[in-house]
Amino acid sequence: MADRIVRVNMKTLAIKEEPLPAKWAAFGGRAMTSAIVSEEVPPTCSPLGPDNKLVFAPGLLGGSSAPISGRISVGAKSPLTGTIKESNAGGQAAQIMARLGIRALVIEDKPEDASKLYTMELRKGSVKLVECPELKGLGNYDTVAKLIAKYGDKKVGYVSIGMAGEWGLTAASIACTDRELRPTRHAGRGGLGAVMGSKGIKAIFCDDSEVSMREPANKDAFRDASRKFAKALKEHPVTGEGLPTYGTNVLQNIMNEAGGLPTRNFREGQWSGASKISGEVQHDTILARGGEGKIAHGCHAGCVIQCSRIWVDKDGHYKTKGPEYETIWAHGTNCCIDDLDAIAEMDRLDDDIGLDTIEMGAAIGVAMEGGLAKFGDAAAAINLLKEVQKGTPLGRILGCGTDTMARCFGVSHVPTVKGQAMPAYDPRAVQGIGVTYATTTMGADHTAGYAIATNILKVGGYVDPLKAEGQVDLSRNLQIATAAVDSTGLCLFVAFAVLDKPEAFEAVYEMINGFYGLSLGANDVVELGKAVLTMEKKFNNAAGFTNAHDRLPDWMSTEKLSPHNTVFMVPDAELDQVFNFVT
């Protein structure tokens, strides 16, 4: 099936298919979503109004047999940050959309009758909208159960929103089902679930039954590059050993030792309770409980890292995915909750309601700072999330994220940039990640330029995390590389190998070359990254963002973080040099 752009107008319900324009031939994932949003969405429009567009795009290698290439990019103007936004997730949707030939699914305008709710059906050669009043107000688990009852559980994938997205809450996520058809892989950041809700789309059914793997233009070259890539991933200690064994939460102890683990709403950088919720303890607990018979798990087919997990309760029954490091930090460390089962309960609630776990943990931390609950009180934290589920005013405040919680409860110690909560790394102890939080086009986001790699894990060299020197160059290079990786459909974790092993980096463009019959080189990857960031930056500028927004909260420059007793030290003038390649 020829690759194409599918456009769905939610006001007229018209569905239009366009051949892929030549200018976007080498765009996928984030490059595709950011190109369409920056070209077609008025930068100053209301994010939940008719002029915003919600774009889904598999990566360039999506739907192929390239290792770990099944991330899906979702883009729009964010109702949380007001910036352009790309949030990507695992799950099965990208592979299926790609095999259906859908390089981008663009959802436009909104229903005049806001009570209408639709499921979109994507099958080979057909795109359909059907009303689904029976799904109204359901969480993601119930939604998927009803979808499975209707569409089956073989060779399918589901994308859906929970009640948070229906209600337009600005921390709402978009859920993609994993290989077990559980709605656990979320495009979490930036409130894209609210945009989907504003368009009246409750779910997308992706039918994988009549399509097959996408075929490369040059089979041999593609196969060779794929093998070289998989081998490099296996050989690197982070992707070949650390992540498969302990999952992303291997970072809990590492960040605690580094003194950069934000504790008690970013008041301290180390916590005595961290060891109780570490990746090692998580690993041992899953094994002791029997799990579902395994530790390592892939969030989508074709994953060769397998850092995902399944969390089971004390009786060995499925509870939720293994909460990721950022979730365990957000709901645990940041709120001083040292109970993995309580954290798993919150992870399940977030996934079901359709909420970004990072934003929720940060917002609950601010709520605790504001006196709504005590730090460490797991039951109170769980009850706060249940308020969102019920749609109470308090729940709506929480569901709108950290800044809204802070505003409503008069808290000024707020760990956000551009309205989005900081993830699990304190910039005062890891200056490089502070540069990324401050300057990325996305609002505070660790994945946009993961300086932890070089500041803490000594991957891709080493830059002292406690000094200002070198952080701007580090963050810039990582942001450029990330924007390119996010366009391929590859999981960002490939970056550990790519940064350290020249053959891994080569394999990335060799896979693309083999697949599309192109002859890209290293420099083309860098240029792609720069092109993506340039589009995003220009959109944000036109939306009213300036250097003044590329700043951490003021208190991070004055309030010292223990144990290093450092503040964020990178000067404003240097921050303004991160995007020096945008003209």
Place this chain on the structure above:
Amino acid sequence: MADRIVRVNMKTLAIKEEPLPAKWAAFGGRAMTSAIVSEEVPPTCSPLGPDNKLVFAPGLLGGSSAPISGRISVGAKSPLTGTIKESNAGGQAAQIMARLGIRALVIEDKPEDASKLYTMELRKGSVKLVECPELKGLGNYDTVAKLIAKYGDKKVGYVSIGMAGEWGLTAASIACTDRELRPTRHAGRGGLGAVMGSKGIKAIFCDDSEVSMREPANKDAFRDASRKFAKALKEHPVTGEGLPTYGTNVLQNIMNEAGGLPTRNFREGQWSGASKISGEVQHDTILARGGEGKIAHGCHAGCVIQCSRIWVDKDGHYKTKGPEYETIWAHGTNCCIDDLDAIAEMDRLDDDIGLDTIEMGAAIGVAMEGGLAKFGDAAAAINLLKEVQKGTPLGRILGCGTDTMARCFGVSHVPTVKGQAMPAYDPRAVQGIGVTYATTTMGADHTAGYAIATNILKVGGYVDPLKAEGQVDLSRNLQIATAAVDSTGLCLFVAFAVLDKPEAFEAVYEMINGFYGLSLGANDVVELGKAVLTMEKKFNNAAGFTNAHDRLPDWMSTEKLSPHNTVFMVPDAELDQVFNFVT
């Protein structure tokens, strides 16, 4: 007593008095607050953090016998809009502060123990802070009653915040007592009450007992100019007749006839219920109920317009001030509530809790749009305000204003600019006020450049309200003139006479010349206005505001307003010319 700047540091409790710097000798009111905020507050700081400063400044003519010169300016970085903010009010505080020689009262930093609450005592030759735990959580009426019990009711004035300010709600106002010592005159816009609350100041006691009227440098010149000014105000039909007879709510019928009366959350421009809550009906009702023996009332001593009223209940007992036009529009028209007693109940609640009435009415309109209550349901609207009084989560959402209400309830039809609600004039039917809303340094604000005068009342010439032509020049000139008037302490309503009568304009600078022994001319007034706006604009630019923020909500360019069926038509490129004098 020599004029000076009083600085109070709320962290150290140190009080410092400085001679008035020469550079600020001809600054008062808004010029003074905006100069101090723009020089001393980091533009990107957190508005409720320690780096913000709250500045009170009487106008240049404050404390003198100049007619209607007792407005007080309050300035800070706004927690509602993130912009610089000047909000001014009547009441007695300005006159007393001016007579005490306080040209600016600057409240800096914040207590480390956020539970501390202070009353500031301003007496001749002394400034003191005393803790006042007994006032914690009280509304403005109870606060003032306790202050009167302590400090008396003769030759005093009180400034205070209600619970909204204590809790940091971003629509919190600062109340000043009127001549009857009722907390009815509010610096309402921009959430400055929350800044006062963040500083731990509950109230300011202003002692008028040992000071006398400020004496002019040139008595004869000052007296002559004052008489000339008073005469011009008496002779102008708006200030001499319309406002004294019917109060500001004389505009209800006028705006309804003009088709620019925002109804049902800015869905229509005319309303059948308007005539039931008009200024004429308000006038007749007060007379029929006996009032307190009068219709016309001055919001501060020395007022010669007397547009303020006293509202009494059906039994003739004091209820609240006569709600102003903007309040009657916000709580009435905008929510389709046609009951003056219900509106008065809401006005009283706003004044007591310490909330901006415009922001509350607009936020309730959005709540009604979001399904929280039915349009027209007065009891539901009153109950919403009582939620703020109780500090419930819903109340906190409302108390944070229109944008927060919209965010929490997923409403995208939101009448705000830079986070502040539009007042009682629809830009689609009065294009000039749209230019002011979009471009003023303050967020949507009618007082910043009151184009209604020329678009509707045909004061200062006439510019067709339904055309784009001429609106940018009109708004620019009005914004410049307003910034100057706001610096004098004169009530903005003098502008009606000043715009129409050359001798009224002359009298303004002649009064200043007579009082200070200066020789300013017409051009100096314009230059003062430009200087004030330039400081404000530069602060906002440094805080991250750009042309992209100088826009009305996108739906105002597409959704036609009945009865004229017009949209907002002034092109973006023209809006960007309003501040063409800022270099």
